[in-house]
Amino acid sequence: MIIDSHCHLSDPRLADQIGRIHNELKSFGIESVFEVGYDLQSSASAVELSEKYDDIFAIVGTHPHDAKSFDDDSRDFYVKAAAKPKTVAIGEIGLDYYYDLSPRQIQKEVFAAQIALAHEVGLPIVLHVRDAYKDACDVLSACSDMLTDGVLLHCYSSSAEMLKQFNKFDCYYALGGAITFKNAKKDDVISAIPEERLLVETDCPYMTPVPYRGQPNEPKYVNMVIDKIAQVRGVSRERLIEIVNLNTRRLFTKYDR
Numbered sequence: 001m002i003i004d005s006h007c008h009l010s011d012p013r014l015a016d017q018i019g020r021i022h023n024e025l026k027s028f029g030i031e032s033v034f035e036v037g038y039d040l041q042s043s044a045s046a047v048e049l050s051e052k053y054d055d056i057f058a059i060v061g062t063h064p065h066d067a068k069s070f071d072d073d074s075r076d077f078y079v080k081a082a083a084k085p086k087t088v089a090i091g092e093i094g095l096d097y098y099y100d101l102s103p104r105q106i107q108k109e110v111f112a113a114q115i116a117l118a119h120e121v122g123l124p125i126v127l128h129v130r131d132a133y134k135d136a137c138d139v140l141s142a143c144s145d146m147l148t149d150g151v152l153l154h155c156y157s158s159s160a161e162m163l164k165q166f167n168k169f170d171c172y173y174a175l176g177g178a179i180t181f182k183n184a185k186k187d188d189v190i191s192a193i194p195e196e197r198l199l200v201e202t203d204c205p206y207m208t209p210v211p212y213r214g215q216p217n218e219p220k221y222v223n224m225v226i227d228k229i230a231q232v233r234g235v236s237r238e239r240l241i242e243i244v245n246l247n248t249r250r251l252f253t254k255y256d257r
Ligand code: NI
Pocket: 006, 008, 036, 092, 203
């Protein structure tokens, strides 16, 4: 069974269909999904969903877009949420210089503050990095003694060369629908990720894989991601699912299904 390590089911495009999506999970071979917050409110929704549905788990944190909203209230909430049995990580946190929706200096400070928070509560971190891989490496280096509980780069979109920089921090990498896009040219990255560091995700409702472009993404489409990776790496679907499942359990130590 597959674990979709990155979802936003409380997004308005999916929120009124969570019941249906949840009921369908098993029939599409999905064991569980991780609902990821991007600010205080969406993180609270993630915790609520994890308490309502047995196979939804929560990840709480402030996204780089929302870094300017990070305050003591968010921090206190994340610390409390981290103590809940089904909160498995702090995220998504990081740097996004493509949209620059928060000033870069604030993005860096809030990223570092949440690395410290994750270390304090003993949870792994889930990173969103876009057009900022070099600076993200610098922040990780500066915080390297606090990376004690694991690092996952979600929707990894840089080069196979940059992967070597992140391998120094023993990072895990989650691949999603973007690898199926016609112009993706990501086969070298798909092959270069160490076998014991590979995870899968949808990032739904974003990043809908081919051939469902134009529709909101859903956890069931993680199967297209599995097919693409299996084809490029030359392994069977079954073997790939086994590898990804083991990796997900090793990183998210609170995940207990
Ligand atoms: Ni996301």
